[in-house]
Amino acid sequence: xxxxxxxxxxxxxxIAKGKALVDFWANWCGPCKALGPVIEELAKDxxxxxxVAKVDIDAQSALAVRFKVMSIPTVIVFENGAxxxxxxxxxxxxxxxxxxx
Numbered sequence: 845x846x847x848x849x850x851x852x853x854x855x856x857x858x859i860a861k862g863k864a865l866v867d868f869w870a871n872w873c874g875p876c877k878a879l880g881p882v883i884e885e886l887a888k889d890x891x892x893x894x895x896v897a898k899v900d901i902d903a904q905s906a907l908a909v910r911f912k913v914m915s916i917p918t919v920i921v922f923e924n925g926a927x928x929x930x931x932x933x934x935x936x937x938x939x940x941x942x943x944x945x
Contacts, residue, residue, distance in 0.1 A: 847887035848897040864895035
C-alpha cells in the first residue's frame, strides 16, 4: 500500500485494523520536510504489513487536537485503532521500522 493522506472522514476506518504509523506534519515545518522521504520509504518497505499515512495538521486540525499533537513532526503508531507508541521529532528510519514489524 502506498503512503496515504488521512482526513477526519477516513482516519478511524483506515487505522482500525492492524498496525498503522501516522506522521502528523505541516508544509511549513522544516523537520517535517526532512522526515518526509523517510516516511515515504517506510510506506514502500512495510506496504504488506502496516499502513503508513500522513496527517496535515493545518488541513486536519481537529485530528491534531484529538491526539494532542503539540509539536511536529509527531509520529504515532496505532494497533487496531489504539495508540501504542509516540515519537516527537525526527527518529531514524530503523526506529519506526522496529515498531511495525
